Amino acid sequence: MQALRYDAYGVIPSLVEIDSPPLPDDGVLIAVRATGVCRSDWHAWQGHDPVDLPQVPGHEFAGVVAAVGPEVTTLEVGDRVTAPFVCGCGRCEWCLAGEAQICPHQSQPGFTMPGTFADLVAIPAADFNVVHLPDAVDFVAAASLGCRFATAYRAVTVHGRPKPDEWVAVHGCGGVGLSAVMIATALGARVIAVDRSLDALRAARDFGAEVVLEAGDDTVTAIHEVTGGGARVSLDAVGTSATAIASIASLRPRGRHIQVGLLLGGDAAPAIPMGQVITKELELYGSHGMAARDYPGMLELVASGALRPDRLVGEVIELADAGAALAAMSGPPTTHGVTVVRMPEPALE
Structure with missing residues (x-):
């Protein structure tokens, strides 16, 4: 698949061809349709928040389920979805109490595992972490929801x-x-x-x-x-x-x-x-994100128009331009609100 990757801190990320992520038994592969460019990605890229290298950044996204692991029961190929940037294990005391955002075994796209600046992203414990999107919420607007x-x-x-x-x-x-x-x-x-x-x-x-x-x-x-x-x-x-x-x-x-x-x-x-x-x-x-359990109330307000995350989108770019957008965060802001990468729509298998 195509992905934007950096191999060293501070080196401008570049487009590369890499293997698709493996499908977790309890997870899904999601075809990314839109993903935000966030300052947290910039901190990781700068080495302020160390990550394994090389790394594919990106953690706030929306897309379509492309493949479903054998243990998943609530999702099907073709579902429109998003997920929090903190993915809980779904089994510990914190997850069971609804506090996945502080799960000690959490995983995070773009930080602890390959991120969403790619055609596909793997999300583990999908029944616990993946959220269905209302039809009224488009992918670009939804990409601003997962983090900021x-x-x-x-x-x-x-x-x-x-x-x-x-x-x-x-x-x-x-x-x-x-x-x-x-x-x-x-x-x-x-x-x-x-x-x-x-x-x-x-x-x-x-x-x-x-x-x-x-x-x-x-x-x-x-x-x-x-x-x-x-x-x-x-x-x-x-x-x-x-x-x-x-x-x-x-x-x-x-x-x-x-x-x-x-x-x-x-x-x-x-x-x-x-x-x-x-x-x-x-x-x-x-305050460290929000668990998937709490998304429905927020999404209802978004779908009703009471909250308008789409108004926060300042610029929509292509994946090839995301490295430059990340690097631009090292200087004064040139645009305000959220920069979102819109991905092409891949064919689902």
Whole structure:
């Protein structure tokens, strides 16, 4: 099959012909129809989040079931599907409790196994991990769900839990940040969006942010002034020491901080202001994707039009251009929202 692969960290990925992945007895092969280009892929490619080399990146995708393992009971060839970027084993205590996103035996396309920048991807424990797509959700929109949108959805709805008219601050307006803006707005929250890019802030305003702030030294002060004492919920959707600390400092007493952006490399151990955490009795959460079990509720909202992940798609490219798109993440963003690779439709056997 055709795949985009990198053989060393930082080397531009190239198109290659490789063997199709083996079909797991409990899994499926999925013909990839669309796959997102995510900053998590960039971190792995840069070596910030080490992976086995060579590696095929890609972890947020949608496609069609091309082959079904003998132990699979809920899927058939031709089904339109997606899957979370964290695939649980389906057997451990965490998976059985519905918390596959923290499964200690998890597998991840593009990280622990070959990813979705390819004609085919293998997904293990398919009855547990693979999600049927409603007909109303197209492949390009669905490709934004598996990482950024689903992560933001769970972060806001499970950890943030904003009530109508409560203030939510979103630090960083890339794909996951704009997703959080859209979701919090749909819940009736009042949203403050923070970013260094004026284009990103314009997008956040378009997605429902009531207030937009250019990130700087006075960001925290401005949030406290706008909200009359701090946000009830604040998300770091970037993943730097500065944004994590600013998010925590933006909160009012008993507020909730959610760390969504990956903290890697020199930002892996930020100096968390624990004094504020104690005196304000703050809640701190990490949010690592969303289990397949929780997808139906989100997909119902997407199919109904209440949530519009398709509006997050900034650019649609071909697989041959995905290496350049990944490399472009090393510089300032040239497009906002989600870049999606649209794959040709292969014939199913």
